[in-house]
Amino acid sequence: MNDLTPDSPQxxxxxxxxxxxxRDADDHPLFCITEGIRAEDALAHASLLLKGAYETTYELTDIGLGHSGLLWSALHLVESAKALVDAVAANPQPAAHA
Structure with a gap:
Protein backbone atom coordinates (compact mmCIF):
# COMPACT_ATOMS: atom_id res chain seq x y z
CA MET A 1 0.00 0.00 0.00
CA ASN A 2 1.28 3.47 -0.84
CA ASP A 3 1.96 5.86 1.99
CA LEU A 4 -0.06 9.05 1.39
CA THR A 5 1.84 11.06 3.99
CA PRO A 6 3.80 13.82 2.26
CA ASP A 7 7.54 14.01 2.73
CA SER A 8 8.62 16.17 5.61
CA PRO A 9 10.34 19.48 4.72
CA GLN A 10 13.65 17.96 5.83
CA ARG A 23 37.15 37.75 -3.62
CA ASP A 24 38.73 40.29 -1.32
CA ALA A 25 42.46 40.85 -0.81
CA ASP A 26 42.56 37.95 1.69
CA ASP A 27 40.88 35.59 -0.82
CA HIS A 28 37.53 35.56 1.04
CA PRO A 29 34.50 35.38 -1.26
CA LEU A 30 32.15 38.34 -1.20
CA PHE A 31 29.20 36.15 -2.20
CA CYS A 32 28.17 32.62 -1.34
CA ILE A 33 25.17 30.33 -1.57
CA THR A 34 24.04 29.30 1.89
CA GLU A 35 23.90 25.60 2.66
CA GLY A 36 20.45 24.17 3.37
CA ILE A 37 18.23 26.23 1.05
CA ARG A 38 15.50 24.11 -0.53
CA ALA A 39 16.44 23.20 -4.09
CA GLU A 40 13.06 24.35 -5.36
CA ASP A 41 13.59 27.83 -3.90
CA ALA A 42 17.16 28.07 -5.18
CA LEU A 43 16.17 27.03 -8.70
CA ALA A 44 13.25 29.47 -8.74
CA HIS A 45 15.62 32.28 -7.81
CA ALA A 46 18.14 31.11 -10.42
CA SER A 47 15.38 31.34 -13.00
CA LEU A 48 14.71 34.96 -11.99
CA LEU A 49 18.41 35.79 -12.18
CA LEU A 50 18.65 34.29 -15.66
CA LYS A 51 15.55 36.23 -16.75
CA GLY A 52 17.23 39.43 -15.58
CA ALA A 53 20.43 38.53 -17.40
CA TYR A 54 18.47 37.79 -20.57
CA GLU A 55 16.64 41.12 -20.42
CA THR A 56 19.87 43.01 -19.70
CA THR A 57 21.75 41.45 -22.59
CA TYR A 58 18.73 41.93 -24.87
CA GLU A 59 18.82 45.66 -24.08
CA LEU A 60 22.55 45.73 -24.75
CA THR A 61 21.95 44.49 -28.28
CA ASP A 62 19.68 47.49 -28.88
CA ILE A 63 21.88 50.20 -27.36
CA GLY A 64 25.36 48.89 -28.14
CA LEU A 65 28.16 47.58 -25.98
CA GLY A 66 29.36 50.89 -24.52
CA HIS A 67 27.56 50.40 -21.21
CA SER A 68 30.01 48.50 -18.98
CA GLY A 69 27.65 48.75 -15.98
CA LEU A 70 25.03 46.74 -17.81
CA LEU A 71 27.64 44.20 -18.88
CA TRP A 72 28.80 43.81 -15.26
CA SER A 73 25.19 43.41 -14.16
CA ALA A 74 24.52 40.67 -16.71
CA LEU A 75 27.73 38.87 -15.76
CA HIS A 76 26.85 38.97 -12.06
CA LEU A 77 23.31 37.70 -12.69
CA VAL A 78 24.57 34.76 -14.74
CA GLU A 79 27.32 33.97 -12.22
CA SER A 80 24.81 34.07 -9.34
CA ALA A 81 22.36 31.81 -11.14
CA LYS A 82 25.13 29.34 -11.99
CA ALA A 83 26.24 29.26 -8.35
CA LEU A 84 22.67 28.50 -7.22
CA VAL A 85 22.32 25.66 -9.73
CA ASP A 86 25.77 24.31 -8.81
CA ALA A 87 24.88 24.43 -5.11
CA VAL A 88 21.79 22.31 -5.77
CA ALA A 89 23.66 19.90 -8.05
CA ALA A 90 26.45 19.44 -5.49
CA ASN A 91 24.01 18.08 -2.92
CA PRO A 92 21.48 15.90 -4.80
CA GLN A 93 20.57 13.74 -1.81
CA PRO A 94 17.81 14.87 0.55
CA ALA A 95 19.12 16.34 3.77
CA ALA A 96 18.92 14.07 6.79
CA HIS A 97 17.79 17.03 8.89
CA ALA A 98 17.58 20.77 8.45
Whole structure:
Protein backbone atom coordinates (compact mmCIF):
# COMPACT_ATOMS: atom_id res chain seq x y z
CA MET A 1 0.00 0.00 0.00
CA ASN A 2 1.28 3.47 -0.84
CA ASP A 3 1.96 5.86 1.99
CA LEU A 4 -0.06 9.05 1.39
CA THR A 5 1.84 11.06 3.99
CA PRO A 6 3.80 13.82 2.26
CA ASP A 7 7.54 14.01 2.73
CA SER A 8 8.62 16.17 5.61
CA PRO A 9 10.34 19.48 4.72
CA GLN A 10 13.65 17.96 5.83
CA UNK A 11 13.43 15.37 3.02
CA UNK A 12 13.69 17.85 0.15
CA UNK A 13 17.02 18.31 -1.64
CA UNK A 14 18.93 21.31 -0.34
CA UNK A 15 21.80 23.48 -1.49
CA UNK A 16 25.43 22.92 -0.68
CA UNK A 17 27.64 25.79 0.56
CA UNK A 18 29.04 27.40 -2.61
CA UNK A 19 31.15 30.58 -2.59
CA UNK A 20 31.33 32.39 -5.94
CA UNK A 21 32.35 35.59 -7.64
CA UNK A 22 35.01 38.08 -6.72
CA ARG A 23 37.15 37.75 -3.62
CA ASP A 24 38.73 40.29 -1.32
CA ALA A 25 42.46 40.85 -0.81
CA ASP A 26 42.56 37.95 1.69
CA ASP A 27 40.88 35.59 -0.82
CA HIS A 28 37.53 35.56 1.04
CA PRO A 29 34.50 35.38 -1.26
CA LEU A 30 32.15 38.34 -1.20
CA PHE A 31 29.20 36.15 -2.20
CA CYS A 32 28.17 32.62 -1.34
CA ILE A 33 25.17 30.33 -1.57
CA THR A 34 24.04 29.30 1.89
CA GLU A 35 23.90 25.60 2.66
CA GLY A 36 20.45 24.17 3.37
CA ILE A 37 18.23 26.23 1.05
CA ARG A 38 15.50 24.11 -0.53
CA ALA A 39 16.44 23.20 -4.09
CA GLU A 40 13.06 24.35 -5.36
CA ASP A 41 13.59 27.83 -3.90
CA ALA A 42 17.16 28.07 -5.18
CA LEU A 43 16.17 27.03 -8.70
CA ALA A 44 13.25 29.47 -8.74
CA HIS A 45 15.62 32.28 -7.81
CA ALA A 46 18.14 31.11 -10.42
CA SER A 47 15.38 31.34 -13.00
CA LEU A 48 14.71 34.96 -11.99
CA LEU A 49 18.41 35.79 -12.18
CA LEU A 50 18.65 34.29 -15.66
CA LYS A 51 15.55 36.23 -16.75
CA GLY A 52 17.23 39.43 -15.58
CA ALA A 53 20.43 38.53 -17.40
CA TYR A 54 18.47 37.79 -20.57
CA GLU A 55 16.64 41.12 -20.42
CA THR A 56 19.87 43.01 -19.70
CA THR A 57 21.75 41.45 -22.59
CA TYR A 58 18.73 41.93 -24.87
CA GLU A 59 18.82 45.66 -24.08
CA LEU A 60 22.55 45.73 -24.75
CA THR A 61 21.95 44.49 -28.28
CA ASP A 62 19.68 47.49 -28.88
CA ILE A 63 21.88 50.20 -27.36
CA GLY A 64 25.36 48.89 -28.14
CA LEU A 65 28.16 47.58 -25.98
CA GLY A 66 29.36 50.89 -24.52
CA HIS A 67 27.56 50.40 -21.21
CA SER A 68 30.01 48.50 -18.98
CA GLY A 69 27.65 48.75 -15.98
CA LEU A 70 25.03 46.74 -17.81
CA LEU A 71 27.64 44.20 -18.88
CA TRP A 72 28.80 43.81 -15.26
CA SER A 73 25.19 43.41 -14.16
CA ALA A 74 24.52 40.67 -16.71
CA LEU A 75 27.73 38.87 -15.76
CA HIS A 76 26.85 38.97 -12.06
CA LEU A 77 23.31 37.70 -12.69
CA VAL A 78 24.57 34.76 -14.74
CA GLU A 79 27.32 33.97 -12.22
CA SER A 80 24.81 34.07 -9.34
CA ALA A 81 22.36 31.81 -11.14
CA LYS A 82 25.13 29.34 -11.99
CA ALA A 83 26.24 29.26 -8.35
CA LEU A 84 22.67 28.50 -7.22
CA VAL A 85 22.32 25.66 -9.73
CA ASP A 86 25.77 24.31 -8.81
CA ALA A 87 24.88 24.43 -5.11
CA VAL A 88 21.79 22.31 -5.77
CA ALA A 89 23.66 19.90 -8.05
CA ALA A 90 26.45 19.44 -5.49
CA ASN A 91 24.01 18.08 -2.92
CA PRO A 92 21.48 15.90 -4.80
CA GLN A 93 20.57 13.74 -1.81
CA PRO A 94 17.81 14.87 0.55
CA ALA A 95 19.12 16.34 3.77
CA ALA A 96 18.92 14.07 6.79
CA HIS A 97 17.79 17.03 8.89
CA ALA A 98 17.58 20.77 8.45
Missing amino acids: DYPRTHHNPFGI
